[in-house]
Amino acid sequence: MRVTAVLSTVWILMTVASGNSYGQGGQAALPAEATVQKSATGPVFADAKGLTLYTFDRDAAGKSACSAVCARNWLPLRVPDLANDAVGDWATVHRDDGSRQWAYQGKPVYTFAGDTKAGEVTGNGTDGTWHTAMVPMPPVPATPGGVSARTVDIGRVLGDANGLTLYTYDRDTEPGRSACVDSCAEAWPPLIADGGAASAPDWTMIVRADGSKQWAFKGKPLYRFSGDEKPGETAGDGIGTIWHALKI
Numbered sequence: 001m002r003v004t005a006v007l008s009t010v011w012i013l014m015t016v017a018s019g020n021s022y023g024q025g026g027q028a029a030l031p032a033e034a035t036v037q038k039s040a041t042g043p044v045f046a047d048a049k050g051l052t053l054y055t056f057d058r059d060a061a062g063k064s065a066c067s068a069v070c071a072r073n074w075l076p077l078r079v080p081d082l083a084n085d086a087v088g089d090w091a092t093v094h095r096d097d098g099s100r101q102w103a104y105q106g107k108p109v110y111t112f113a114g115d116t117k118a119g120e121v122t123g124n125g126t127d128g129t130w131h132t133a134m135v136p137m138p139p140v141p142a143t144p145g146g147v148s149a150r151t152v153d154i155g156r157v158l159g160d161a162n163g164l165t166l167y168t169y170d171r172d173t174e175p176g177r178s179a180c181v182d183s184c185a186e187a188w189p190p191l192i193a194d195g196g197a198a199s200a201p202d203w204t205m206i207v208r209a210d211g212s213k214q215w216a217f218k219g220k221p222l223y224r225f226s227g228d229e230k231p232g233e234t235a236g237d238g239i240g241t242i243w244h245a246l247k248i
Contacts, residue, residue: 033102034077035050038119040153041151042134042155044133045104045109052111052123053104054109054111054124055104056130057131062091064093064108074110074113076110091106142200143203145194147161152232154237165232167223167224167243168217168221169242170243172221176206187225190212190222191214191222191224193205217246
């Protein structure tokens with residue numbers, strides 16, 4: 001009888017910024033040998049060293065098709081001898097040499113010999129059959145016109161009509177009122193609603209001092225950051241520990 005594996009229990013919060021949170025809304029468990037990392041393709045599953053995990057299209061459910069030379073380039077994520085056979089969506093498959101390998105949702109996972117740093121994804125798309133093991137995301141909620149979602153290294157964020165990331169401000173504590181005015185609003189321009197805009201579930205508008213209407217998500221007024229120049233940039237995330245990219 002195997003001893004229960006040490007689990008990395010992680011909260012699926014509103015962020016994957018630290019590289020060890022799992023998704024964005026609930027609770028899930030990882031084997032001790034797995035983590036979550038930021039990457040150029042979005043949050044990915046990784047091994048304990050932070051090296052990205054991959055899946056192989058030629059693997060059948062519960063069976064690895066990567067052995068011999070293949071397994072020297074694509075290293076199976078091994079299961080320790082005393083670990084359990086399953087942790088949440090993670091289960092084990094038995095390899096031809098008798099060892100066990102972790103599989104996520106039935107797909108065996110591997111690291112790539114060409115990745116040398118945490119979060120690298122140099123193996124993604126190799127031969128059209130190798131793919132990063134992506135952290136699952138919940139469905140995108142309904143958004144007002146001009147607001148859309150984009151997956152970036154820290155997770156999935158909402159942006160304006162130009163793809164510029166939206167932010168919330170911790171000092172916005174009074175309902176229906178923005179605490180970011182004057183020079184603050186120059187650095188953090190509010191997301192202004194069009195004249196004909198209407199409120200929707202989770203989306204409301206507050207009236208600013210100049211009479212304009214600013215979008216708010218779940219009661220939090222939304223802003224862009226003047227330091228972001230390209231769609232998907234998140235240079236404002238974490239500034240002063242009070243500004244946060246709007247992750248969903």
